[in-house]
Amino acid sequence: AQSVTQPDIHITVSEGASLELRCNYGATPYLFWYVQSPGQGLQLLLKYFSGDTLVQGIKGFEAEFKRSQSSFNLRKPSVHWSDAAEYFCAVGFTGGGNKLTFGTGTQLKVEL
């Protein structure tokens, strides 16, 4: 079965500081990061299917696929107050309805 783990439930960073949100996956090649503002749906930040292991996304986010560590951590060099939200890592595969399995999420708080 697919699996995805987000070890950090809550993270607090100061505005302007760098950010890294952790994600560890099971045996699957398709990886995603989504962001959710309170009471809203999910917005795709970036995705990895194959190729270059450093993936650029929207809003200045990037993620690096590391097969040796089974990780797909999300990073941002300088956090803005508007980045405060919940972040979900997800894994998927083609076939069987292309279902996604989500991690439990990391709640990001940004201190001004």
Added chain:
Amino acid sequence: DGGITQSPKYLFRKEGQNVTLSCEQNLNHDAMYWYRQDPGQGLRLIYYSQIVNDFQKGDIAEGYSVSREKKESFPLTVTSAQKNPTAFYLCASNTLRGGNTEAFFGQGTRLTVV
């Protein structure tokens, strides 16, 4: 604008009642999904459908039912058999073409049992 529309945004239900959540998409996507979100548990798959008139159970289908009579629509009914229905419900869709597994989400419906 293309997208996924969920309605209503907020829904209140008395215990013992069935309620239906609406999900419509104009993206011409083949697959549609319903997820349930609870604090600290991420998103869990309730049902999904890859084609009209066909659907499959997800991980937590008990107490829910769906239909897919049109490609654009995938309504979810929360029945009285669902013991703990208060949650945030998210609908999503996917094209299923070109090996793309990216899902697009609606804005969600918050269901509260009163």
